[in-house]
Amino acid sequence: MDLFYQKLLLIFFTSLGVLLGASLIGSISAVLVGYPPVEVLIRIAREIKIWAIVAAIGGTFSTIEILQLGIFEGEFRALAKQLFYILSAFVGAHMGYLIIINLVGKNT
Amino acid sequence: MMGIIINKAACISCFMLGLLLGAALSVVSIGNNVDTLYYENQELELQLESVSKELEEVKSTLSKSKDVIITKIAPEIILKTDNYTDQEAERIKLALNKEIVNHYQNLIGTPLKTLDPKLLPGIVNGRIMNVEQKQFKVFVKTMVLSETMYIEVEVKENLLPPSL
Structure with missing residues (x-):
């Protein structure tokens, strides 16, 4: 999966999966310890969003390094790619968040 | 393997x-x-x-305070009929219990010496109560006044309309 669009999709679905998995499986713990599961589900979904993006683009350092190369050494193509990867991860994570919110039927 | x-x-x-x-x-x-x-x-x-x-x-x-005050109403219902199953009888007794407690509710917190024991049974005696879409006539048999007010009532189903 080396092509640009392939990597874009990989990042999108990874961030979506991280968010859905973390919140859905994580909320089971709330049931076990007697807390309101939906509240915990939504809180995890909200808090894990940024980590889902980071996990999907594969760690922050390489991305920041490429951003630096793009800005200071004129590698605009790489810079644009990285921005699209971040955007894709963000869209995936946000879509996961929206799925969770609509699944439990709460407007928050 | x-x-x-x-x-x-x-x-x-x-x-x-x-x-x-x-x-x-x-x-x-x-x-x-x-x-x-x-x-x-x-x-x-x-x-x-x-x-x-x-x-x-x-x-x-x-x-x-040294005065005895009524704190609880404890009615005891005796239902004189065989027309009902145990569950129905329990349900009717519970509803009548609630009705009787409602009638005496205002006495809770009242000092015992201020009450007239002759008048108290008359509050529900001979009264017809509507419970579970049926009418029951209530007769007070025993009444004991203390902190817990005990009332034993006999209940008969009123098959005729109240006007007759």
Whole structure:
């Protein structure tokens, strides 16, 4: 999966999966310890969003390094790619968040 | 042999996955109800706490005053009929119990010496009460006045309309 669009999709679905998995499986713990599961589900979904993006683009350092190369050494193509990867991860994570919110039927 | 081990591992993995998916789906499907019940429970706990405090205060105030005060109404219903099943009879007794307690509700907190024992049975004696879409006539048999007001009543079903 080396092509640009392939990597874009990989990042999108990874961030979506991280968010859905973390919140859905994580909320089971709330049931076990007697807390309101939906509240915990939504809180995890909200808090894990940024980590889902980071996990999907594969760690922050390489991305920041490429951003630096793009800005200071004129590698605009790489810079644009990285921005699209971040955007894709963000869209995936946000879509996961929206799925969770609509699944439990709460407007928050 | 290797194949059996792999199958076993795959079975366990499938089972675990199913367990997690099932749990996650249950959280999504009944989570809202659980949340509502949790908050209701919290609210009731809070109410219980405040009511318990209030009760303790009332008890301490009552123990300080030397007068005997009516604190509870305890009716005893005797239903003179075989037309009902045990469950129906219990339901009717419970409803009549509630009605009688309602009639004497205002006496709670009243000092015993201020009450006229001749008048008290008359509040419900001979009264017709509507319960479970039926009419019952109430006759007071025994009444004991103390902190707990005990009333024994006999109840007969009124088959005729009240005007006759």
